[in-house]
Amino acid sequence: MNRITALAATVALAAGSLALTAPTQAAPARAYKVTAKANLEVAVAKEDTVKVRGRVTPKAAGQKVVLQQRVGNKKTWKATGKATIKRNGTYVLKDKPTTPGSREYRVLKPGKGAVKKGYSKALEVQVYGWEKLINRVSGPSVNLEPAYVYIGAEAYPSSLATTTSGTPSSIEYTLGRKCTDLRATYALTDSSATGSSGAATVTADGEVLAVHSLAVGTIVADEVLDVTDVFRLKLDLSTTATPAAVAAVATPEVLCTR
Template sequence: MNRLTTCAAAAAVALGSLSIAAPTHAAPAKAQTYTVTAKANLSEAVAKEDVVKVRGRVTPKAAGEKVVLQQRVGNKKKWTVTGNAKVKRNGTYLLTDKPSTPGPREYRVLKPGSRGIAKGFSKPVEVQVYRWEKLVSRTAGPRVNLDSTGVLIGAEYFGQSLATSVAGTPSSVEYTLGRKCTEMRATYALTDSSATGSSGAINVTGDGKVLASHALSVGTVVADEVLDLTDVFRLKLDLTTSETPAAVAAVATPEVLCTR
């Protein structure tokens, strides 16, 4: 009986040893992913004038490998590739873009996967892009005694301008900007067709607030004046001219800096 008990105990110990010695399987290691940071030099840019510079760092460094600049404009969901560059020895990079169209946009940077490391994206960087456009190309609201035409001022031609059509009659035009424009630039003067001794005046208002006011006479030119249109919803231009001697007042080649 004791012998049987002894044999059973020995078998139990052997089974226990086998159980303890059974190999265990560790969970697979998580794949490494590139970490990418990005920062733009501008939060607002002018189309066809400013260069947006996107800088950042890739971790691990991936020196000599490629990073890709992507962007999307407005409400578009698709990202478009617009440039690439090589990662420097210290893991940093520089990407550039010169936007040609207005509107809000986002930039992000992709580091493609390599050397067993998965691809990584930076967080999106937002940039608002504006563009200079001819004011007379925009849809006008109420317009009185004012023509869209070319004018001569000091023997210099200004295309796409606004000029009074009947001397001595008040003239005006309104444009809805919708708070999407930040600046306006224009030249104000009497045209070369105005009689000697004639006079006039120009007033520019934004939502009823006076932005500029100038008295005009032959030979007086207010050249390339820039006005702040920040948060202006409705822009209005009022011009007056003398009837005798007859004058023609002009807002020469007005442009507004707007986004979509």
């Protein structure tokens, strides 16, 4: 064996030795990939159902995914529902919010065997809820107080009614740009005298949203006004002194988030 042949054999032997002693690297562990999409970005508490749909890969038919959510500024996630993954890898999760406020949803697929757990991206949903206007702290109020009134022989609790006929009446509420709708009925109450009359005006940040002329038997029922981005709401009522009238904003509610 000449010197060149011997050197080549030595190099080959050394390379083989290194190959035998090199540590083997384990393949990276897989994790479930979870996609998710919500049917709503804005929901109404106790009315709307948020549906979260998505897909899990690798497929895990018959296994469970978990719906998690966190409300407002909370840091922890809370499990609020489960669903079974279908044969094609898809799932549907549902939640019906009961309280207003911003919240996030995400979907967890727990680990199984050699596949680690996976999470979907977080989905933000803004939830609004109807609340009685008289339960909010009011601003200036003149000749107008919370009352239980009758209009057209029907009872309207949680209402606002004038106290002295013939005297201008008003009340203000701060919505703080956190509400989107005002819902109320405007009328003279059944205690008003025949032939009496009145008027109701709704103003938002100085802009008139609605004006209603009122008489016995005239009812503006369940009117919904847009108060999106309104900071201060004002209600003005007027009535005749003779014949005496009582005007009411019956069961007013606002649709607000926290």
